[in-house]
């Protein structure tokens with residue numbers, strides 16, 4: 001009897017250690033957001049205010065529940081390859097986007113740029129409030145500030161694997177003419193697995209994919 005008890009306690013301890021080692025214990029969710037993963041939000045297409053978005057926490061950031069299960073799958077797959085996907089931005093409200101835009105513009109104005117020029121320069125790296133993909137809850141910035149090597153590894157992994165889980169590199173380095181956003185190796189956008197694979201294999205942007213230039 002004592003032996004069985006010892007064995008039982010032993011197994012329980014091993015299980016507890018195993019649970020503690022796992023960085024997150026996720027369970028899958030049934031999404032209730034009413035958002036089309038193929039929604040186009042860019043400098044010409046605002047994110048409509050009337051979309052019902054259900055946000056859910058992941059690694060202290062909020063994302064649309066639509067992407068949650070695939071994000072967890074991707075996170076775990078990266079972990080298996082010894083890559084920890086670090087998030088540094090996910091969902092942002094329109095107000096938060098406005099604040100970011102304002103701050104960046106102010107920086108340029110403080111550097112001596114006139115208001116109009118500062119606005120144009122800000123637009124190159126920050127989307128105008130209402131026009132940021134981060135407002136959809138479908139976009140994530142993966143980055144660990146100040147960790148150059150770690151970021152390079154993370155971005156390389158994402159470039160090779162993210163499409164398997166429904167995510168695309170949204171602003172590739174050779175597509176500025178189409179996206180109007182400079183290369184952002186950290187910014188990934190959820191579009192669903194089928195579209196992500198096609199977009200990645202054919203080296204397209206979301207604009208091109210939706211425009212039928214396939």
Ligand SMILES: [Zn+2]
Nearest residue numbers: 139140141187
């Ligand atoms: Zn971003």
